[in-house]
Amino acid sequence: MYKSQLLICGEAGIGKSRLAAEAERMAGATGGLVLRARCHEIERALFLQPFVDALRPRVAHLAGQLLRDMVGGWAQVLESLAKGQPMERRYAYEAVTAFLCALAEREPVLLVLEDLHAAGAATVELVHYLARRTSGARLLVVATVRTDDEAVTDALRGPAEVLRLGPLPPGAVAELAARAGLGELADEVFRRTRGHPQFVVELLGEPDLVRQGVPASLRVIVLARLRGLDDQARRVLRAASVLGAAAFDPVLLGEMLALPPQVVAEHCERALARGLLVVSGSAYEFACELTREALYVTTPAPTLVVYQDRARRALLVPPAGRSR
Incomplete structure (x- = not known):
């Protein structure tokens, strides 16, 4: 069964953001609308701040009659949310859901939430809420999550597809080394990095340090x-x-x-x-x-x-x- 949410899980530097960026590129190239935000731990107490960051530009662009035509009475709630005004969680959840579904009727929508593990509880709740109420809509939510915090993954495992990223195999490291003109150093690069993508790229950028340093x-x-x-x-x-x-x-x-x-x-x-x-x-x-x-x-x-x-x-x- 098709799921409207994808969690990209892995340790820091494993390639989560790179994969999410590729999804954004493909969505934009095929006529989709891309909305994105990054979650920050220091902003956890700010109500739905990642959704505010992602939706505010579009809400502002459609403010007034256009927004009312799209979502009816939820327009005022969305405008208040975009301004950071306090409100009942349920009203905010339903307004955001109505807005995303209305956008998806016009064009496919990709919502990317980076570092969802750093978000507040309300943000994670809304992601779950969306999964249960946007079935059939042309909406895909992609979130990146670090594996050292399984709470978010556990909370969303049912409604979301979980993709776990791991290290690169030796063949992939050899290919990257060959592209960098360092094919003869591929085995040493893999030995020292165990295929961690970020480490592979950084080490190949310093060929004098591949064997030591x-x-x-x-x-x-x-x-x-x-x-x-x-x-x-x-x-x-x-x-x-x-x-x-x-x-x-x-x-x-x-x-x-x-x-x-x-x-x-x-x-x-x-x-x-x-x-x-x-x-x-x-x-x-x-x-x-x-x-x-x-x-x-x-x-x-x-x-x-x-x-x-x-x-x-x-x-x-x-x-x-x-x-x-």
């Missing part, structure tokens, strides 16, 4: 992905970076940081949800070598010395009942 742009990207973790979780990842590319277990990291293994395991699970770590048997390892290297080179030298010394001690003196 971390582009400055990637350091910024990796550090930005740490912002959603607390200080202790970041310490855990930085300590893990001194262990090299090998898999590590929470018990070892707990010994290095004087933390209970269960606490370290919880931090590793959060990093796993953000795509920074992957499971390797009964241990964890970094999702890609570049992530580990970026953490390593951005850790202050005195701190690295401490972690390296503690790692040597932990590896040389295993606890009773466990061998290394």
